[in-house]
Amino acid sequence: MTTPVVQLQSVTREFSGTAAVRDLDLTVERGKFTALLGPSGCGKTTTLRMIAGYLEPTSGAILLDGKDATRLPPERRNIGMVFQSYALFPHLTVEKNVAFGLRMRKLPAAEIRTRVGEVLELVGLAHLAKRKPKQLSGGQQQRVALARAVAVRPSVLLLDEPLSNLDARLRIQMRQELLRVQRETGLTAVLVTHDQEEALELADSMVILDRGRIVQQGPPREVFRAPATRFVADFLGYENFLDLPGKGPVTIRPEHVRVLGPDEDPPADAEVVEGTVASARFRGTDFAVTVTVGDRTVHAVSTDDTLVSGAPVRLCLPAAQAIALPHDDAAPDTTASEPLQQQELHT
Numbered sequence: 001m002t003t004p005v006v007q008l009q010s011v012t013r014e015f016s017g018t019a020a021v022r023d024l025d026l027t028v029e030r031g032k033f034t035a036l037l038g039p040s041g042c043g044k045t046t047t048l049r050m051i052a053g054y055l056e057p058t059s060g061a062i063l064l065d066g067k068d069a070t071r072l073p074p075e076r077r078n079i080g081m082v083f084q085s086y087a088l089f090p091h092l093t094v095e096k097n098v099a100f101g102l103r104m105r106k107l108p109a110a111e112i113r114t115r116v117g118e119v120l121e122l123v124g125l126a127h128l129a130k131r132k133p134k135q136l137s138g139g140q141q142q143r144v145a146l147a148r149a150v151a152v153r154p155s156v157l158l159l160d161e162p163l164s165n166l167d168a169r170l171r172i173q174m175r176q177e178l179l180r181v182q183r184e185t186g187l188t189a190v191l192v193t194h195d196q197e198e199a200l201e202l203a204d205s206m207v208i209l210d211r212g213r214i215v216q217q218g219p220p221r222e223v224f225r226a227p228a229t230r231f232v233a234d235f236l237g238y239e240n241f242l243d244l245p246g247k248g249p250v251t252i253r254p255e256h257v258r259v260l261g262p263d264e265d266p267p268a269d270a271e272v273v274e275g276t277v278a279s280a281r282f283r284g285t286d287f288a289v290t291v292t293v294g295d296r297t298v299h300a301v302s303t304d305d306t307l308v309s310g311a312p313v314r315l316c317l318p319a320a321q322a323i324a325l326p327h328d329d330a331a332p333d334t335t336a337s338e339p340l341q342q343q344e345l346h347t
């Protein structure tokens with residue numbers, strides 16, 4: 001096995017006695033794209049800044065390429081960083097911005113010229129080399145920042161919410177761009193994001209943080225399809241948290257809950273509950289439907305445009321899509337986790 005590029009061993013970082021990151025163990029494999037994902041304040045940026053060397057851990061160790069780097073200053077770590085704010089030098093041209101890190105490393109002028117040319121080609125900006133940052137669009141500025149980080153051939157490329165300043169369309173385009181650059185260069189990358197779609201699309205490994213701790217990690221499909229806790233499920237858009245008779249606490253995505261037609265028979269392995277439509281919100285191709293079942297709300301997705309508030313409906317909860325959750329999982333909304341009563345079920 002090759003040495004991991006980054007290893008965090010029992011890393012804790014406190015601010016005024018409060019831990020922003022607690023006892024974190026993290027391994028970043030060579031050539032892989034790792035995403036740190038979680039809600040605001042969960043410790044993503046603190047973790048990234050410790051890897052970069054801008055913050056020291058309160059305790060624990062950081063290894064880069066297998067060597068202890070816990071107290072090494074940023075300039076002695078071979079790291080490339082891209083920020084949300086681009087952080088370009090406004091008075092320097094695109095090529096001089098990209099050359100900056102190479103000049104700091106005192107590379108020969110000819111080598112700098114070659115590398116700047118290569119990375120500008122890589123991000124498709126060779127034709128804008130003489131422009132200043134303010135003459136570029138947001139997406140182009142972020143490409144310059146990416147080129148500048150890649151030019152130094154870092155051991156690890158650290159990306160702190162690099163796409164969140166871009167509009168929705170451009171963000172999706174730039175995701176592909178980022179992935180292409182990472183794949184073409186073979187660089188190891190660590191991305192901080194609160195956007196689950198971004199992590200799902202880009203990452204080989206997804207690490208979910210909650211209040212400074214890792215709560216789940218693995219390939220995105222695995223984590224998405226089998227959230228280990230209610231927190232992870234909730235964060236990944238599982239809206240239904242139910243206690244099914246004989247099954248215990250489960251979670252199920254709204255798009256897996258079907259509104260049955262009046263004469264429709266449910267599949268054999270499904271639970272069926274009766275309720276009343278509380279709301280049906282049009283979303284373009286379908287409706288986000290909320291249904292009151294007893295004293296709780298079940299979320300479903302339907303293409304039926306005749307559903308109106310107050311209408312009685314039957315919902316089908318396919319057993320195969322119901323993911324079991326730990327019994328003692330803290331419930332963010334306690335009213336939703338009461339067991340569904342037998343009399344509400346039809347078999």
Ligand SMILES: Nc1ncnc2c1ncn2[C@@H]1O[C@H](COP(=O)(O)OP(=O)(O)OP(=O)(O)O)[C@@H](O)[C@H]1O
Pocket residue numbers: 015016019020038039040041042043044045046047194
């Ligand atoms: N310099 C600091 N001084 C005091 N507290 C800090 C400092 N930096 C971070 N924190 C606290 O540490 C916790 C984690 O912050 P961090 O910025 O790592 O979270 P995050 O997951 O990156 O959040 P966001 O997505 O909002 O950027 C927060 O509670 C934050 O207020």
